[in-house]
Amino acid sequence: AAGVIQSPRHLIKEKRETATLKCYPIPRHDTVYWYQQGPGQDPQFLISFYEKMQSDKGSIPDRFSAQQFSDYHSELNMSSLELGDSALYFCASSEGGTDIQYFGAGTRLSVL
Amino acid sequence: AQSVTQLDSQVPVFEEAPVELRCNYSSSVSVYLFWYVQYPNQGLQLLLKYLSGSTLVESINGFEAEFNKSQTSFHLRKPSVHISDTAEYFCAVSDGPCGNKLVFGAGTILRVKS
Numbered sequence: 266a267a268g269v270i271q272s273p274r275h276l277i278k279e280k281r282e283t284a285t286l287k288c289y290p291i292p293r294h295d296t297v298y299w300y301q302q303g304p305g306q307d308p309q310f311l312i313s314f315y316e317k318m319q320s321d322k323g324s325i326p327d328r329f330s331a332q333q334f335s336d337y338h339s340e341l342n343m344s345s346l347e348l349g350d351s352a353l354y355f356c357a358s359s360e361g362g363t364d365i366q367y368f369g370a371g372t373r374l375s376v377l
Numbered sequence: 378a379q380s381v382t383q384l385d386s387q388v389p390v391f392e393e394a395p396v397e398l399r400c401n402y403s404s405s406v407s408v409y410l411f412w413y414v415q416y417p418n419q420g421l422q423l424l425l426k427y428l429s430g431s432t433l434v435e436s437i438n439g440f441e442a443e444f445n446k447s448q449t450s451f452h453l454r455k456p457s458v459h460i461s462d463t464a465e466y467f468c469a470v471s472d473g474p475c476g477n478k479l480v481f482g483a484g485t486i487l488r489v490k491s
Binding site: 366371 | 420421422428478480482
């Protein structure tokens with residue numbers, strides 16, 4: 266069965282650079298969620314989209330932005346990267362009206 | 378705001394022994410509870426969920442969890458663990474069953490020893 270695809274799997278950036286993380290949800294899933302998991306931390310909700318509209322917002326810095334496109338894939342754009350942005354970024358998707366979020370393998374971002 | 382407390386950061390246990398991973402949540406009118414498992418270098422996989430109905434929920438690999446409203450707990454149990462159960466387990470809560478963000482606990486690392 267198709268799963269949530271995230272790319273890239275690993276990303277190395279330097280401070281003040283920008284990064285774009287991509288998420289391809291499971292086919293027919295219309296809701297996408299982004300979570301950030303710092304080293305040794307629990308995942309923290311960043312933002313979510315339903316039918317290409319932002320549906321909820323968590324602790325996402327102003328330096329970050331995200332959107333969901335017409336094909337339902339989503340991109341998380343991160344600018345002016347800081348050392349503290351180093352983390353594992355998860356994307357999850359769900360089908361509208363259902364309760365299960367399926368997670369991708371994550372993108373590990375390292376900011377040097 | 379919802380919150381989740383996982384009381385144990387690490388739980389070492391011998392193979393074939395029983396295990397309980399503890400989870401407490403902040404009280405709310407409606408609460409939906411989940412356990413996710415994360416194997417090394419992998420994403421989060423749903424283990425089991427409680428939305429309504431029977432307070433005892435089971436997964437296909439022998440884990441079970443019981444929703445206890447009076448104690449605001451959702452502890453995860455397995456009567457006999459295997460080496461392959463070694464992973465980090467996250468308890469999570471959401472405000473609603475559909476389309477709501479998950480709030481995770483800090484995680485419990487289960488280390489199964491032979």
